[in-house]
Each structure stands twice: as C-alpha cells, then as structure tokens.
Amino acid sequence: MVFLNLALMVRARGPDEFWRKRRIFKLAAHYRSRTRNVYSFAIRSVHRALAYATKGRKLKKLDMAQLWTTRVEAGCQQYGMGLETFKDGLARSDILLNKKMLSDLAIWEPRSFEALVNISRERAAVEGLPDIKRRSAFNQVYGLRNLKLD
C-alpha cells in the first residue's frame, strides 16, 4: 500500500494481513479447538489472556500475602496464640520480621519460630493484651517496671 496522502495513511491498518495475523496465531498456538486456527476466535482469546496476565501479576502478590498470613496464623495456633496478638507482641518488642519471613521460619525453622512466639507471648502478657489469659510471670513476681529486655 502506498501512502500518497494523509488520509490514506490514517486509514492504513499497519503491517500486512499475514504478519498481523501471524503475531496473534503465535500466541494462540497452544490453545484448543478453533481458538487456535480461526483468527476471529483467536484474537478474542489472546486479548483476554493478555489482560488476565496483566491483572494476574498484581493478584499474585495479593495471593502470596494471603498465603503467608494463613501460614503464620497456623504456626501461632500450634502454640495457642492468635495471629493479631502474635504480631502485636512482636511489634511491641521491636522485632520487625515481615509475614513472608515469619511463615518461612514457621515452616523451616520451627525452634526459632517457637522462640519468637514465646517472646511475643511474654510481651503480650506484660503489656496486658486482651487475648492472653495467662498472667505474665514477670508481672506476678517482679512487677512491670522491673522487666528489662534491653
């Protein structure tokens, strides 16, 4: 196609039909049935797939965060502790491990995780978080102001 004037240039649809379609067909090569072979079907499913892939990259991050939360919660429940109290207790003791690390520790380093749970529980008991039934040993014996963690 020769672009003799501006009007034609605007109407031109880009590369040759074969190459334009081949780009789509290459992406649709592994699809099933007519979405693989029929252009009008193929382009529809390719567009949908690309849009899903774009959205999925964000969803993956959210899904992973949810998964880590679930794992950490399960890890706490082994020791009879709620997730919120656990996180609160850690934050109040200035331990700033994130959810990913806590879930990794819960799976691969159970003894370290148990230590973290103990630290958090003791801190929660000392500060009197509502979820902890047991009174802190420190509170009962020595009083709050004698607790020196630093």
Place this chain on the structure above:
Amino acid sequence: MSFLAQTMRQVLRQVPSRTAALAGGMRSLSISPAFLQQNKPATESVDISAISKDQQKECSNICERINQQVAKSEQGRLFAVVHLCGKQFKITPGDIILVEGYWPPTIGDEISLDKVLLAGARDFTLVGRPILEPGLVSVKATVVEKTLTHTKTHFRKKRRKQYMRINFQRSPNTMIRINSIELARPVDGNSEAEVEPSKRLF
C-alpha cells in the same frame, strides 16, 4: 462529665467495697481498648539488684554456651534473615538471592549485608530488635549476575469502547551469591557496638 464523677464519688463513699465492681461497669462503657484498662498488679518491693544479678547470670550462662559451641565450631550452618532493598530474605551460605529492580552494585562486587534481623543455627537463635548489633554477624555476598527480566506484556482493553493499550516492560534483576555467614565475635549480653558502624548498610 463532672456531674457523673460527682455521682460516682458519692456512690463510692457509701459503698467502698464495691469500687472494683463499679470500675468494671464503667470500663465496659469506655471506648478505649480493653488492654489499656486492665488492672495492673501493684509493684511489690523486691530486691532489684538480686533480680538483675539473677537475670544477668542466666543471660551470661546462655551466651557462654553459645560461645563455647561456636569456639568448637559445632554450631553447624548458620542461617540469617537480612533486609535488602526493602525486602527480607532468609539466607544460608551458598544461596543465590534475586534483587528486583534498579540496584547500583555491579558484577563481581563483594558486599556485606549488614541489616541482619535474625541469625540462627541448630541450637540457638539470635533475634535482633529490630536488627542485630553491627559487627556481630558478618554476611558476605558477591554480585553474580545482572540481567533483565523476561518481557512482561502490559495489556489493557475495554470492550466496545475502542480502547486498547499494549506496553512491554523489562526491569533489571540482580543475582547475589551468599558466600558466608559467620559469627564475627563472641556473643555477650551487653549490647555495645564496639565496631564502628560501616557507612553503607546493605
């Protein structure tokens, strides 16, 4: 509010023994969270120096055992949780970790990761608040590879609205090999930074 306080005081004067019950009743009306309202037990008079000595003894005992184990090098392989480029990684010697996005160090750079949040071995764990004191655990690493990610297609389309955008993006990736994780000096209870903190914290 002052009226309420006055009434309370009158009631309390009449029935001094029910102070606790009344306070409990008022507590349920309050909007501040429950843990702020708990009755903290009164601090008893105890010999503080004895306690601290007791704690110190226990603390030094634990440190002693860790140091002995490290001195005999029976601690096995250490692992550490480090903070790098806004993310936390659980690493052990020999690992390769992937730093996503722009990050200045180039191939062959030997770096030390100083923000160690947690370090552990088979029998002990050192927990930083929030990071371990500088110079206690030395994590050495080498930048192995700098590449780009695969091409990500950013595609948006609205049906029946003649709206379609397609963009392609590749972001830099850096791979780092963890060479060694070691306890640089013996663990002691007092947290004094003897080593001058390095100027760069990776």
